[in-house]
Amino acid sequence: MEKIVFLDSDSIVAAIRRPAFPHRWEDYPATAPDQVLPRLIDASIAITNKVALHRETLEQLPGLKMVAVAATGTDNVDIACCRARNIVVSNIRNYSVHTVPEHVFMLMLALRRNLLAFRDDLRNGAWQRADQFCLFTHPVRDLHGSTLGLIGHGAIGQAVERLALAFGMKVLIAEHKGAATVRPGYTAFDSTLRGSDVISLHVPLNPQTRHLISTTEFGLMKPNALLINTARGGLVDESALLDALRTGRIGGAGFDVLGKEPPQEGNPLLDLDSPNFILTPHIAWSGRAAMQTLADQLIDNIEAYLRGAPQNRVA
Structure with missing residues (x-):
């Protein structure tokens, strides 16, 4: 009988059905780093959203056969180690193609139209003292x-593009940073930065994309450009961002992520x-409909693995 352990069940607000095969199920609202090994010691399937599964832990879990990641990003799991140990890793895909783009445009609109600045003026009585309407x-x-400018053109990037076109925006799709050639339909990375009024990030975090945006990149952007990041905090050098905002090098930024979360x-x-x-x-x-889609796909992934036909595999 399979033993399934969900390490951080409080990370999803949804009705999670139980898999349709004999199993034992344990879930924990949250799991500290020193609790990971004892909780997974006899598990065959681990579910994690953000709890890290490092090599030193995985190597002490001979019975672990699958890691079901309750998210799209898998930077918290040592994928190379899982491949070496024949541990199947599946992630969640395309569940947030509505909720994330909506958040992107919420940030974009608030910044382009100076929502917070006008709110502060109202609080300070500026409108009340005005001579006109x-x-x-x-x-x-x-x-x-x-x-x-879109950096990343997967399912979410494409959904953001559709909304942008509906707003009457021009869209540039950035080629990979440092690429020797530019594919048809794409724009060179540096040219995308130079030509965009708003730049939105939609790429995974890995060694190649860490600090994708730093001092040099901010120096290429328009002085009133906005940077939107709903992907991963590590994509942007936060000290360079802070400097760019404080010196007026860019017009503003809307972030949903930081390099370390929670920022305790x-x-x-x-x-x-x-x-x-x-x-x-x-x-x-985290739109409620999106989280339910995630929860349903999570169990679908586990059931597909048990049928011998793993889906959404990253390892």
């Missing part, structure tokens, strides 16, 4: 006619009280 204290920029040891971006920076606590993916 409207307040022109901050520029309001439309999305229509502006250019969106602090983060300078948490203290940045500026109307041109919006930080949300990694919730772009």
Whole structure:
């Protein structure tokens, strides 16, 4: 009988059905690093959203046959070790193709139209003291006619593109950074940065994409450009971002992610009280319908593995 252990069940707000085969099920609201090994010691299937499964742990779990990642990103799992040990790893795909793009545009609209700055003016009584019916204290920029640069053009990037086109935006799809050639329909990475009014990140975090955006890249952007990141915090050099915002090198940024989450040891971006920076606590993916789709696909992945036909495999 399979033993399934869910290491961080509080990370999903959804009705999770039980797999349709004989099994033992254990779930824990959260799991600290020193609890991972004892909780998985006799498990054959591990479910994790953000709990890390490092090589030193995996090598002590001879009975582990599958890791079901309750997310799309798998940077918290040592994929190479799983491959070497014939541990199947499956992830969740295309579940957030509506909720993440909506969050992207929430951030984009709020920043382009200076929502927070106008809210602060109201709180400070500026409109109440005005001589006319409207307040022109901050520029309001439309999305229509502006250019969106997409770095990453998978399912979510494509969904963001569809919304952008509906708003009347021009869309540039960035070629891989440093690529020698540019594919048809793509724009060179540096040219995308130079030509975009808004840049939105939709790539996984790996050694090649860590600090994809840093001081050099900020130097290429337009002075009023916005950077939107709903993917992974490590894609952006946070100290370079802080400097770019404080010096006015870019127009603003909307982030849903940080390099370390939760930021229990602090983060300078948490203290940045500026109307041109919006930080949300990694919730772009968490629309209720999206989380239910994730939960259903999670169990589908486990059942497919038990049928001998694993799906959504990354290892």
